[in-house]
Amino acid sequence: MQRILSCLAAALVLLAGAAPAQESRQEPRQEISRLDEIIKRGTLRVGMTGDYLPFSAFDSASGKFRGFDVDMAEALGKALGVKVDYVKTTWPYLTKDFEADNFDVAMGGVSITLDRQKKGFFSTPVMREGKTPIARCADADKFQTLETIDQPGVRVIVNPGGTNERFARAHIKNADIKVYGDNVTIFDEIAKGDADLMMTDASETRYQQKLHPGVLCAIHPDKPFDFAEKAYWLQRDEALKAFVDQWLHIAMADGSFKRIYAAWFE
Known part of the structure; x- marks a missing residue:
């Protein structure tokens, strides 16, 4: 009997030591993606300079943007089921505004660069020139x-x-x-x-x-001096990039991208 009691006492000591460790373990907190935030917020914040036709132009009288990437932004907002909220920026301050998280995506003729790639994701390219x-x-x-x-x-x-x-x-x-x-x-x-x-x-x-x-x-626009691509500069969120890339894939396949492109470039 004494041996049994000793074994029970040892087991209780082991259980007592294990209890705090079990209590300290918590389920990992699930991070909400920016895509989820945009849908919950109900708005997609789009940064644009508004001075680069045919991609974007800002009319100070009406306070509205127009251009190829404005039409594309509206199509993206519709695909997300949210309203588009345009945020005016400038080329010298584009990166600073992006880093300050003033918008979810920069559009309006943005070129892919390695410096920009360090700070966010780029969508599938929409143009090569x-x-x-x-x-x-x-x-x-x-x-x-x-x-x-x-x-x-x-x-x-x-x-x-x-x-x-x-x-x-x-x-x-x-x-x-x-x-x-x-x-x-x-x-x-x-x-x-x-x-x-x-x-x-x-x-x-x-x-x-x-x-x-x-x-x-x-002058020889079909044979430019260098290689560049334009795309949409996204805050670093894999879910958002995956959605935008899939939206572009569908738009290029179903003809909607071509229709918007023709309205501004042909």
């Missing part, structure tokens, strides 16, 4: 290559803070670089002769050529 010149049609033959552009006396105009300025500063050492703050009227500077050319995305040169027929000409 690169930098190419746009100049007055009378001067188009002069600016076919980076070598002929990078000459003393040539005036290259850039908008500040984005990939256009970075490209120009990386490749232009002898020509003059003029930084112009208004991306909406920057092409008028070329048209009226206050600048010679701008190097920007081929899609924009095609669009501006259409807006300035016979005055401004896109």
